[in-house]
Amino acid sequence: MSPAPHSHARRHAFTFLNGRAREGVTVISRRSLLKASLAGWAGLSLPDLLRLRAELSPQRPALRRSKSVILLWMTGGPSHIDMWDVKPDMPSEIRGPFKDIPTKLPGVHLCEYLPKQAALMDKFTLIRSVDCRDSNHEPDHVMQTGHRAATPRTNPQGHLYPSIGSAVARFRGPNHPGLPAHVVLNLKDKSHIAGAGWLGQAYNPFLGDNVDRLFRLPAGLTLDRLQNRRTLLQQMDQLRTDLDASGQMEATDRFAQQAFDLVAGSRAQEAFDLSRESARMRERYGSHDWCQQALLARRLVQAGVSFVTLDLSNHSASGTWDTHGDNIPPYGGIWNGLRPLLPVFDHLITTLVQDLEEQGLLQDTLVLAMGEFGRTPKLGTQGSTDGRDHWPVVMSVCLAGGEFRHGQVIGSSTRDGGEIDQRPVTPGDLAATLYHHLGIPLDTTFTDHQGRPIFLVENGAPLRELL
Numbered sequence: 072m073s074p075a076p077h078s079h080a081r082r083h084a085f086t087f088l089n090g091r092a093r094e095g096v097t098v099i100s101r102r103s104l105l106k107a108s109l110a111g112w113a114g115l116s117l118p119d120l121l122r123l124r125a126e127l128s129p130q131r132p133a134l135r136r137s138k139s140v141i142l143l144w145m146t147g148g149p150s151h152i153d154m155w156d157v158k159p160d161m162p163s164e165i166r167g168p169f170k171d172i173p174t175k176l177p178g179v180h181l182c183e184y185l186p187k188q189a190a191l192m193d194k195f196t197l198i199r200s201v202d203c204r205d206s207n208h209e210p211d212h213v214m215q216t217g218h219r220a221a222t223p224r225t226n227p228q229g230h231l232y233p234s235i236g237s238a239v240a241r242f243r244g245p246n247h248p249g250l251p252a253h254v255v256l257n258l259k260d261k262s263h264i265a266g267a268g269w270l271g272q273a274y275n276p277f278l279g280d281n282v283d284r285l286f287r288l289p290a291g292l293t294l295d296r297l298q299n300r301r302t303l304l305q306q307m308d309q310l311r312t313d314l315d316a317s318g319q320m321e322a323t324d325r326f327a328q329q330a331f332d333l334v335a336g337s338r339a340q341e342a343f344d345l346s347r348e349s350a351r352m353r354e355r356y357g358s359h360d361w362c363q364q365a366l367l368a369r370r371l372v373q374a375g376v377s378f379v380t381l382d383l384s385n386h387s388a389s390g391t392w393d394t395h396g397d398n399i400p401p402y403g404g405i406w407n408g409l410r411p412l413l414p415v416f417d418h419l420i421t422t423l424v425q426d427l428e429e430q431g432l433l434q435d436t437l438v439l440a441m442g443e444f445g446r447t448p449k450l451g452t453q454g455s456t457d458g459r460d461h462w463p464v465v466m467s468v469c470l471a472g473g474e475f476r477h478g479q480v481i482g483s484s485t486r487d488g489g490e491i492d493q494r495p496v497t498p499g500d501l502a503a504t505l506y507h508h509l510g511i512p513l514d515t516t517f518t519d520h521q522g523r524p525i526f527l528v529e530n531g532a533p534l535r536e537l538l
Contacts, residue, residue: 137247139376139379140235140505140508141365141423142379142440142441143440144263144380144442145392146389146443147390148393148445148446148462149442149445151445152488153169153182155185155467155469156467159180164450169183169405172189174188175193179192179197182413184414185417191424194428194477195477196469196471196475196476196536197468197479197480198468199482200482200483200495201441201468201496202495203445203463203465203466204463205225206222207443207463208443214441215236216234216235216498217502217503218498219529221265230268232269232525233268234268234276236380237265237266237270238506238515238527240252241267243377243510246377247375250374252376253274253379255279256279256280256368256382257384258382259382259385269520269525276380279343338374338375342370342375343371345370348370353366355422355426356422357419359419366423369427377509383416390443392442393461394408394458395452395455396452396457407457427472433471434472435474436473437473442466445462446460447460447489448462448487448488476537476538481496481534482495497530498531503531504537506528514526514528515527
């Protein structure tokens with residue numbers, strides 16, 4: 072015997088919505104069902120809609136805590152020998168012009184221009200054995216994706232591997248539905264960051280530099296009028312969205328939702344508004360643009376952004392840390408190019424870590440500082456007397472926070488800093504460590520344009536020394 076027309080015997084995917092319950096709208100026909108659908112979805116607030124999307128997504132894990140990552144992207148490739156992996160016993164053409172200083176960790180020395188980090192080394196982990204082969208200056212970076220194939224110079228599809236930040240946007244989302252999942256700050260050139268690639272345009276990072284324009288409404292346009300227009304466009308565009316195979320409509324819809332909530336939602340406006348910080352806190356970070364952007368990064372993760380990338384660069388070339396030599400502008404060499412950057416970076420990273428700890432955010436926020444590769448063991452490359460060229464053989468990276476065990480050095484390079492000596496760490500290992508921190512399963516896959524699955528983590532595992 073078939074069930075009665077209005078019984079609940081037939082189960083379906085939307086049973087939890089109680090669509091046949093008489094709560095002001097009674098569904099009795101296909102026409103009224105359409106009306107009820109439009110009225111119901113249009114009546115949801117944007118945070119409710121995004122929350123419902125997250126709940127319905129079968130690939131996004133349940134959010135237990137507001138985990139986040141701040142990536143300090145040292146665009147251009149910082150010199151490991153002149154920062155975190157000093158070689159004081161080597162000849163001057165290898166050790167460089169800087170002296171070394173002891174740190175809070177016995178036997179561990181840093182560059183003399185990193186005194187604040189040296190005093191706070193129990194909060195940090197240095198990795199001196201990162202295998203950065205195949206990494207280069209590209210719009211998509213091996214180190215930002217965790218995939219060695221993400222290099223367009225040798226792989227025509229290299230630009231399609233998604234950045235870790237875009238993967239976080241896809242498989243985790245923001246910690247608060249009224250904010251973007253991945254925000255990029257201080258972006259000097261699009262070539263400095265990787266995009267969403269195969270994940271689709273909807274998961275490209277939100278550029279923080281666009282915020283001021285978003286918050287300014289055209290003359291005569293109120294939030295009520297903007298809401299009415301948005302609701303109408305959503306209803307009219309639904310059929311086109313269903314038929315769109317390129318993904319452009321999905322991306323447009325997602326960006327429109329994001330932009331609307333940034334304009335209408337006080338949480339987003341407050342997060343991006345540095346004037347809400349006390350004068351004392353802003354002075355504590357300092358007036359340098361990088362440092363003020365670091366303060367903004369803290370505000371964003373505090374408000375609910377999952378992944379913040381800060382482009383530590385001053386120009387749109389291949390990066391401020393690309394210290395080839397004084398005779399190769401605009402980079403400068405180790406003395407005139409790198410030396411002025413180090414006190415700024417030292418102040419930035421230590422202030423950020425201490426502030427995160429005081430705000431109760433450090434255990435849930437992983438801070439990672441790195442670039443594309445290291446620099447050559449010897450000074451004087453490319454006809455300079457004071458520069459170092461690219462060295463995609465070994466590099467150093469720095470981590471703090473994230474409920475990991477810090478106050479240690481992982482791995483080592485050879486005596487001259489030119490090769491990995493002990494404990495190689497791959498880009499996949501770093502990516503796996505970030506995904507582990509964020510609660511994203513390491514066996515997660517995405518598909519290329521032919522529908523073939525690709526693992527999010529390639530040849531990598533979370534660093535056991537940190538766990």
